[in-house]
Amino acid sequence: MIEVNQNTPSQQLDNIQEGDQICYKHGKFGLVEKIQIILSKGRKKYFYKLKNDRTIFVMR
Numbered sequence: 001m002i003e004v005n006q007n008t009p010s011q012q013l014d015n016i017q018e019g020d021q022i023c024y025k026h027g028k029f030g031l032v033e034k035i036q037i038i039l040s041k042g043r044k045k046y047f048y049k050l051k052n053d054r055t056i057f058v059m060r
Helices: 010-015
Strands: 002-004 021-024 029-040 043-050 055-059
Touching: 002 010, 010 043, 021 055
Parallel strands: 002 021
Antiparallel strands: 021 029, 029 043, 043 055
């Protein structure tokens, strides 16, 4: 299981793939179903859609 939060390096966030199991500090966890990365104003926004119908959002 990969633990992610706002301090996780961008390189590690980029290496997460569909099918990986991730968890967030506030108790959200699950298998990654879909990944969306948006570059906005010099910052990356990572959206990880999980199979249990939740989404983990990390901004770097």
